[in-house]
Amino acid sequence: MDYQWDFSAVVTYWPVLLVGLKNTIILAAVCLVLGLFFGLFVGAARYSSNRLVNWPATAFVEVFRNTPVLVQIMWFYFAFPIISPIEVNAFTAATLGLTLNTVAFSSEIYRAGIQSISKGQWEAAKALGMTYTEQMRRIILPQAIRRMVPAFTNRAVELVKMTSLASVIAYGELMHQAKTISIIAFNPIEMYTSVAIIFFVLIAPLSLLVQRLEMKKRKSS
Amino acid sequence: METNQNTEVLCLEGLKKSFGDLLVLDNIDLRVTKGETIVILGASGSGKSTMLRCVNFMEVPSGGRIILHGEQVGKENQNGSRTYDEKSLSDLRSRVGMVFQHFNLFPHMTVKQNVMEGPRTVLKCDQAECERRAKLYLDKVGLGWKADAWPSELSGGQQQRVAIARALAMEPDIMLFDEATSALDPELVGEVLETMKQLAEEGMTMLIVTHELGFAYTVADRVLFLSKGKILEQGAPEAVLINPKEEATKNFLRGHGSFRLPEPNLD
Ligand SMILES: Nc1ncnc2c1ncn2[C@@H]1O[C@H](COP(=O)(O)OP(=O)(O)O)[C@@H](O)[C@H]1O
Ligand SMILES: [Mg+2]
Numbered sequence: 001m002d003y004q005w006d007f008s009a010v011v012t013y014w015p016v017l018l019v020g021l022k023n024t025i026i027l028a029a030v031c032l033v034l035g036l037f038f039g040l041f042v043g044a045a046r047y048s049s050n051r052l053v054n055w056p057a058t059a060f061v062e063v064f065r066n067t068p069v070l071v072q073i074m075w076f077y078f079a080f081p082i083i084s085p086i087e088v089n090a091f092t093a094a095t096l097g098l099t100l101n102t103v104a105f106s107s108e109i110y111r112a113g114i115q116s117i118s119k120g121q122w123e124a125a126k127a128l129g130m131t132y133t134e135q136m137r138r139i140i141l142p143q144a145i146r147r148m149v150p151a152f153t154n155r156a157v158e159l160v161k162m163t164s165l166a167s168v169i170a171y172g173e174l175m176h177q178a179k180t181i182s183i184i185a186f187n188p189i190e191m192y193t194s195v196a197i198i199f200f201v202l203i204a205p206l207s208l209l210v211q212r213l214e215m216k217k218r219k220s221s
Numbered sequence: 222m223e224t225n226q227n228t229e230v231l232c233l234e235g236l237k238k239s240f241g242d243l244l245v246l247d248n249i250d251l252r253v254t255k256g257e258t259i260v261i262l263g264a265s266g267s268g269k270s271t272m273l274r275c276v277n278f279m280e281v282p283s284g285g286r287i288i289l290h291g292e293q294v295g296k297e298n299q300n301g302s303r304t305y306d307e308k309s310l311s312d313l314r315s316r317v318g319m320v321f322q323h324f325n326l327f328p329h330m331t332v333k334q335n336v337m338e339g340p341r342t343v344l345k346c347d348q349a350e351c352e353r354r355a356k357l358y359l360d361k362v363g364l365g366w367k368a369d370a371w372p373s374e375l376s377g378g379q380q381q382r383v384a385i386a387r388a389l390a391m392e393p394d395i396m397l398f399d400e401a402t403s404a405l406d407p408e409l410v411g412e413v414l415e416t417m418k419q420l421a422e423e424g425m426t427m428l429i430v431t432h433e434l435g436f437a438y439t440v441a442d443r444v445l446f447l448s449k450g451k452i453l454e455q456g457a458p459e460a461v462l463i464n465p466k467e468e469a470t471k472n473f474l475r476g477h478g479s480f481r482l483p484e485p486n487l488d
Contacts, residue, residue: 124384127277127319129339129391131308132307143329
């Protein structure tokens, strides 16, 4: 109990932490955008009645849902370069791992969201003469996406947390920067305390948003 | 004038539909002339919904021909079967209005947007034309004053009338009603039947599946009784509803005891 807290190194190395924060946000944002975008297609593929389309999509989703993200990131950093034609640096490996993971989870959110729309909505749109794409774009997706927003926000929270795993392959995100500083300044206690606080400040508003959205959703249904 | 009134809007020839081994429609022949109101009766499971759904290809028929305004739907293959491309089916559906038991309004759109959606997305009408149609058809069903409301703010009867306006806004050649009042509380049935009656009087061509025999009696030009996928009996309402020939029709009518004939008209 007589530990003397000393946050001076945190102040000294603040710019280094800021770089980490910036990289954390970039990694999370890139993976979120790519993951949600491609997740729509994988979700649509899983919804397809064509086995040649839905089987690979299902296999993809199951592989990424049933292996640890840490393993996925390590795999893309160490194993993937052997078969990859392009160079794989830490950012690419982390982006691949986290994006594909997000694709897998968000495709399930899309699929569940689309399936939650009643058959009558498809029928009414079809009976008006809309093509499949028009039914999807004008009638189904606008309703489904509203229902998906809480789940997607939740995914964003998980994603921000998962970016810290990229520290194991030395990508310069928050956690990696903190580790580096703590070695130089011999202050792991203060460093990791600070990192925890920064993550909390970053994530708590998102979590609060999820709760708000879920409350609103419950009220409206 | 006579020839004009006899224009054939829809013709079903030997229409067949099966789901797997289950034959649901068995050789249905039907000619519908312009302005005709046909009520289809039949026990649950007799194929009424399937028959309507084949007309606009919500279900693809297993055999037979469907001719809308003299044009047969789909392309004929070498072996006599037919293929239907999405474009020609959506084109057909845009000319056939359908009203469902559960209304199926689009909950993310206001009443007016619901009515404008078909003209806008399917017919590619410009904004002014969409607005004109929304106003015209919402007024027709008596709901112009609810244009900016959300579907969830309306009673069931009002929602169904909006659904009718939405179908009318496509200015279809024929309207299909599949038990349009079955999901409504009894006190809301009247307003929807009244709207349908008004359409019939204005000369809309309609195929109506309903259990409202009083409505069938007063509004229909012709009543069909469907049994096990066949048209067992058809004719003027008086003939089918009061002097049915077939035992199955009599049984069916007996099961709908609440049906009362209107008082004889003495003028
Ligand atoms: N999509 C479907 N798949 C399999 N069977 C169906 C389908 N739609 C209807 N049926 C069957 O077809 C028969 C007629 O149904 P339907 O046309 O809905 O009758 P109705 O409207 O007269 O009650 C029923 O036995 C029903 O179970
Ligand atoms: Mg039915």
